[in-house]
Amino acid sequence: MIYRTLKPFVLASNSPRRKDFLTDLGLDFRIEAREIDESPLTAEDPTLYVERMAKRKASVVADLFPGEYVVAADTAVCLGETILGKPADEQDAVEMLLALSGRSHVVRSGICLLNRQLNREVVLSVATDVHFVEFDAAVARSYVKTGESLDKAGAYGIQGSGAFLVGRVSGSYTNVVGLPLAETINVLKNEKIIDSSIN
Structure with a gap:
């Protein structure tokens, strides 16, 4: 155990990767996630998009548990100003990958900590530059x-077999996986929700 949980909190995400990151640090939390509309607004700035999504995810759960701290995150892959979501099907996935081949893109995550009863909200975003090696359609x-x-x-x-596509990463690796861990831990520490396990 690296950290101890001082105040109970809720992770508003069904992502096994986000759950594992926090569990591996020894944190005690529960998961309560709800589906939301993740469609970007017309010409929405990618940073504003991930922050809006994180706030929305936290908000729908905080409505159910107004007295608890809720942590939510949203991650998007951005090629220029274009937000690449989850592919609709295999052909869409191939087209996305070929658009990224041999190029750099930015992975952005928004983080939101919300306590409705205390009227406390913290929102931030993290960006990581990722460069793909060049590959063809067969790959x-x-x-x-x-x-x-x-x-x-x-x-x-990036945490699976897709790692072979990545030539280099500049910034937070865990952000590319789906949760900028250092920044998330800092928010939890600053709000005195967690602390180091040894004092």
Whole structure:
């Protein structure tokens, strides 16, 4: 155990990766996630989009548990100003991957901590630059056939076999996985929700 939980909190996410990150640090929390409309607004800035999504995810859960701290996050893969969500099907996944081949893109995550009863809200975002190696359509199709692409923004998972697509990362690796862990821990510590396990 690296951290101890001082105040109970809720993780508003069904992502196994986000759950594992926090569990591995020894944190005690429960999961209460609700589905929301994740469609970007017309010409919405990618940073504002992930922050809005994180706030919305936290808000719908905080409505149910107004006296508790709720932590939510949203991650998007951005090619320029274009937000790449989860692919609709295998062909869409292949097209996304080929658009990223040999190019740099930005993975952005929004984080929101919300306590409705205390009227306390903290929102921030984190950006990581990711550069893909160059590959052809046959490689993209083969990777998509693994099934790893279809539930991930940008159609790849850096923590899985999709790691071979990545030439370099500049910034938070855990952000690319789906939760900027250092920044999330800082928010929880600053709000005195968690503390180091040894004092």
